[in-house]
Amino acid sequence: METRHNTYRNGPDDRGRFGQYGGRFVAETLMPLILDLERAWNEARNDPAYIRELNGYLSTYVGRPSPLTFAARLTEELGGAKIYLKREDLNHTGSHKVNNTMGQILLARRMGKTRIIAETGAGQHGVATATVCALFGMQCVVYMGATDIARQAPNVLRMKLLGAEVRPVTSGAGTLKDAMNEAMRDWVTNIADTYYLIGTAAGPHPYPVMVRELQTVIGNETKAQIQEVEGRLPDTVIACIGGGSNAIGMFHPFLDDPEVTLIGVEAAGEGLDRRHAASMAGGTPGVLHGNRTYLLQNWDGQITEAFSISAGLDYPGVGPEHAWLNDTGRVTYVPITDSEALDGFQLLTRTEGILPALESSHAIAHAAKIAPGLPADHLLVINVSGRGDKDIESVARALSARSEETAG
Amino acid sequence: MSATMTPASNDRIARRFAALKAEGRGALVTYTTAGDPDAARALEILRGLPAAGADVIEVGMPFSDPMADGPTVQAAAIRALAAGMTLKGTLDTIAAFREGDTDTPVVLMGYYNPIYIYGAEAFARDAAAAGVDGVLIVDLPPEEADEMIGALRAHGLSLIMLTTPTTDETRLDEILRYASGFLYHVSITGITGSASAENEAVDSMIRMIRSRTDLPVVVGFGIKTPEQARAFAGMADGAVVGSAIVSRIAADEDPLGFVKELANAVRGR
Numbered sequence: 001m002e003t004r005h006n007t008y009r010n011g012p013d014d015r016g017r018f019g020q021y022g023g024r025f026v027a028e029t030l031m032p033l034i035l036d037l038e039r040a041w042n043e044a045r046n047d048p049a050y051i052r053e054l055n056g057y058l059s060t061y062v063g064r065p066s067p068l069t070f071a072a073r074l075t076e077e078l079g080g081a082k083i084y085l086k087r088e089d090l091n092h093t094g095s096h097k098v099n100n101t102m103g104q105i106l107l108a109r110r111m112g113k114t115r116i117i118a119e120t121g122a123g124q125h126g127v128a129t130a131t132v133c134a135l136f137g138m139q140c141v142v143y144m145g146a147t148d149i150a151r152q153a154p155n156v157l158r159m160k161l162l163g164a165e166v167r168p169v170t171s172g173a174g175t176l177k178d179a180m181n182e183a184m185r186d187w188v189t190n191i192a193d194t195y196y197l198i199g200t201a202a203g204p205h206p207y208p209v210m211v212r213e214l215q216t217v218i219g220n221e222t223k224a225q226i227q228e229v230e231g232r233l234p235d236t237v238i239a240c241i242g243g244g245s246n247a248i249g250m251f252h253p254f255l256d257d258p259e260v261t262l263i264g265v266e267a268a269g270e271g272l273d274r275r276h277a278a279s280m281a282g283g284t285p286g287v288l289h290g291n292r293t294y295l296l297q298n299w300d301g302q303i304t305e306a307f308s309i310s311a312g313l314d315y316p317g318v319g320p321e322h323a324w325l326n327d328t329g330r331v332t333y334v335p336i337t338d339s340e341a342l343d344g345f346q347l348l349t350r351t352e353g354i355l356p357a358l359e360s361s362h363a364i365a366h367a368a369k370i371a372p373g374l375p376a377d378h379l380l381v382i383n384v385s386g387r388g389d390k391d392i393e394s395v396a397r398a399l400s401a402r403s404e405e406t407a408g
Numbered sequence: 409m410s411a412t413m414t415p416a417s418n419d420r421i422a423r424r425f426a427a428l429k430a431e432g433r434g435a436l437v438t439y440t441t442a443g444d445p446d447a448a449r450a451l452e453i454l455r456g457l458p459a460a461g462a463d464v465i466e467v468g469m470p471f472s473d474p475m476a477d478g479p480t481v482q483a484a485a486i487r488a489l490a491a492g493m494t495l496k497g498t499l500d501t502i503a504a505f506r507e508g509d510t511d512t513p514v515v516l517m518g519y520y521n522p523i524y525i526y527g528a529e530a531f532a533r534d535a536a537a538a539g540v541d542g543v544l545i546v547d548l549p550p551e552e553a554d555e556m557i558g559a560l561r562a563h564g565l566s567l568i569m570l571t572t573p574t575t576d577e578t579r580l581d582e583i584l585r586y587a588s589g590f591l592y593h594v595s596i597t598g599i600t601g602s603a604s605a606e607n608e609a610v611d612s613m614i615r616m617i618r619s620r621t622d623l624p625v626v627v628g629f630g631i632k633t634p635e636q637a638r639a640f641a642g643m644a645d646g647a648v649v650g651s652a653i654v655s656r657i658a659a660d661e662d663p664l665g666f667v668k669e670l671a672n673a674v675r676g677r
Contacts, residue, residue: 015551025520025547027476028570029597032579171482177473184475189598191574287521287547288473300494301525302472 016205123155200243204290215249443493461671
């Protein structure tokens with residue numbers, strides 16, 4: 001995509017491309033559905049009634065706007081940049097995911113669909129989907145890898161209580177990628193009544209742009225909130241990246257503000273030379289799940305398994321707009337390991353009384369790395385994409401493994 | 409070398425369907441996955457297919473994430489990859505098959521990423537040189553087919569396009585802009601190895617397709633028995649049987665014997 005009018009915000013083009021990334025690489029059976037979805041979305045987003053309905057639910061049900069919290073003790077402890085937290089953890093269901101599921105379920109209703117399917121990794125998107133399905137009395141099937149079911153038990157229970165059917169996926173490593181394969185198989189089989197509610201800014205066009213537009217509420221609010229308290233834009237904004245929906249929602253409103261440094265944090269797992277989930281730092285462009293983007297793959301084009309302590313980042317790809325922003329250099333993408341994320345989790349919990357999701361802990365860990373070297377008037381915003389209650393067992397296990405290592 | 413093979417390979421599909429038409433019957437199209445359960449056994453099965461009665465041979469290029477396939481074909485891809493099969497290895501397999509068979513059309517079926525990584529031009533060149541006649545890429549709809557069509561045409565390879573129960577006439581015309589060799593009609597909305605289609609629904613789709621193109625049409629997905637193969641091969645220009653053969657390879661249950669049963673049924677015997 002050429003940068004017309006010197007903007008980073010024109011994408012995607014009418015083929016769903018961000019530069020070479022994105023597109024619609026799906027089986028022919030799904031093509032008419034994807035085109036239909038694109039038409040329905042374009043109508044909805046331009047329909048004041050849809051926008052009014054969505055904003056109504058976001059304010060009275062989700063609890064938006066989410067606050068921008070000045071992190072006084074974290075700022076003091078790190079001794080550098082002035083740190084603010086965008087509190088997506090305070091949304092109903094505990095993460096940014098509900099911004100997207102609310103928008104898409106209202107769209108599904110407009111389209112006359114009655115059955116919702118979704119994939120989930122950490123269970124945050126599954127919970128957010130099951131929640132809106134309960135709210136509107138719609139049938140809900142969530143595909144979740146068997147490995148993820150084991151490490152995210154509280155979210156599995158929540159989905160079931162919300163009335164969703166959680167279908168375990170045992171193919172592959174039993175994580176998010178495999179859940180997405182299985183959801184696509186369901187969709188191609190049940191085309192008439194089923195709406196596939198994708199949870200991140202990836203997949204075939206129009207999902208990446210639709211999810212982005214539904215998540216830009218994060219960045220738009222942040223922009224207004226920081227202006228109000230500081231009278232200017234932030235200097236740096238940090239968000240974690242799995243598929244990248246919280247990050248693109250936070251970054252997009254700032255893309256054309258060159259004074260704002262944007263940093264996406266990928267999950268480096270055990271380290272980039274070992275098992276990880278950093279598709280931009282450690283992957284190459286390829287085609288999976290309907291779009292071209294950076295993927296973890298071998299020389300033969302076979303997708304390799306991602307690995308991260310955080311189930312929500314445990315995916316071998318990334319949304320296509322991030323792939324493009326990476327190549328243009330507008331956003332900087334950095335890796336954070338499991339161990340660093342654990343430190344980030346503890347740091348925010350101890351200094352601010354906020355348990356961040358392990359996903360968000362990656363963003364906090366990177367902020368902790370750079371904040372001490374920045375001046376006191378440097379405004380740094382971290383997107384706390386979700387809360388960490390779901391992760392306390394994983395954290396406890398990891399910490400006890402760490403203390404054994406230290407003892408040994 | 410590929411240049412001299414191009415006209416011959418281009419003809420192979422058309423010649424085969426013309427001959428079957430003269431015989432007054434549809435084609436038996438078989439699907440097996442390259443390298444399943446291992447390279448040597450897969451090649452042995454492949455070499456036995458023409459004598460067993462396969463008229464057109466589809467060979468799956470194994471991929472780690474086969475989104476349109478059911479459990480049976482997924483498992484075949486996993487077995488093949490675990491045994492070391494690659495896209496290069498798949499092309500070598502076809503070249504080895506061609507040493508003993510220069511008549512049976514061979515179509516590769518798979519997903520786009522391994523081809524994208526191999527490179528469209530390099531893949532088309534090497535596939536043509538190996539004796540491949542056509543390529544079916546499940547996740548490359550007309551909207552994205554420009555990425556491959558030039559290279560395939562330059563090397564005389566057909567791009568086998570899919571039609572489905574969701575295909576209307578407008579969509580079909582879009583598909584026909586890229587299709588050559590034959591059309592593969594996916595008889596159900598679903599994945600490979602699922603329930604079978606209703607005859608009437610398939611019949612009306614075939615008639616719609618034939619009203620707009622002279623390309624042969626084969627029907628696939630959910631065809632498991634000799635009776636179904638006969639019915640659909642008679643309705644269209646051929647019937648594809650995949651999962652039912654692949655599951656016999658998995659169980660080591662004489663897959664070629666089963667192909668013979670299918671072939672007899674298609675031939676009305």
